[in-house]
Amino acid sequence: MPKRNPFDFVKSVSYDKKDLMVDEVEEKAYQPFLVNKALSYHQDCVFLVNEMNVRHGTDNRLQYLFFINTLRKRQRFSKWQKPYESKKLDTVKAYFGVSTKVAKEYLELLNDKQYRDLKDNMKLGGKDNG
Numbered sequence: 001m002p003k004r005n006p007f008d009f010v011k012s013v014s015y016d017k018k019d020l021m022v023d024e025v026e027e028k029a030y031q032p033f034l035v036n037k038a039l040s041y042h043q044d045c046v047f048l049v050n051e052m053n054v055r056h057g058t059d060n061r062l063q064y065l066f067f068i069n070t071l072r073k074r075q076r077f078s079k080w081q082k083p084y085e086s087k088k089l090d091t092v093k094a095y096f097g098v099s100t101k102v103a104k105e106y107l108e109l110l111n112d113k114q115y116r117d118l119k120d121n122m123k124l125g126g127k128d129n130g
Helices: 006-016 024-029 032-039 046-054 060-070 087-096 100-109 112-122
Strands: none
Touching: 006 032, 006 060, 024 060, 032 046, 032 060, 046 060, 087 100, 087 112
């Protein structure tokens, strides 16, 4: 039997309502953080997920049973939020050759004119880079 992924558990607690935790292997496959994150995108689950976050030390089996018995049966699908990627940050990283953390600090120190000058110095010519 293939290893279960967190979305199998999310489907189980939200729609199927079938108990997937039949042994210790399944209990170890349950990842509370990922299940909580997947459910937190839905308005009707936010308070229940928060309760499980407050009680993060609870056994995996008990957290799973809490969700399977309290969530209403409903299909829940959502796209996961992607981190925001800043073009300014990428420019500063490329110009100075530094990490993201250091580039954020540099970006705080640069004003708009300095950033535009830095960006102009990065232009290499050609059709797209003018």
